[in-house]
Amino acid sequence: MNKSENNMSCAEFQAQLPELFGCGEVIGDHPHLQRCNLCRALLADLNAIAEAARDLFPVKEPTDADALWENIESAIAHEGVV
Numbered sequence: 001m002n003k004s005e006n007n008m009s010c011a012e013f014q015a016q017l018p019e020l021f022g023c024g025e026v027i028g029d030h031p032h033l034q035r036c037n038l039c040r041a042l043l044a045d046l047n048a049i050a051e052a053a054r055d056l057f058p059v060k061e062p063t064d065a066d067a068l069w070e071n072i073e074s075a076i077a078h079e080g081v082v
């Protein structure tokens with residue numbers, strides 16, 4: 001954890017989400033979430049979508065985070081959430 005993480009904007013945080021998802025970190029502990037209700041709500045939605053995406057599009061390589069994220073994005077597009 002460093003200072004830039006604590007002063008991160010929502011856009012910066014959200015830009016990092018695919019990476020954070022990919023490395024399997026406990027994103028809920030991220031400093032940005034400690035002070036941002038908006039991103040906490042977004043993360044809750046993303047977690048639900050990610051769970052659904054894992055069921056809908058089983059990823060052959062569990063470590064293939066890019067593929068998982070692409071599936072999440074396509075799931076979001078299908079749901080019309082964004």
Ligand SMILES: [Zn+2]
Nearest residue numbers: 010036038039
């Ligand atoms: Zn935020």
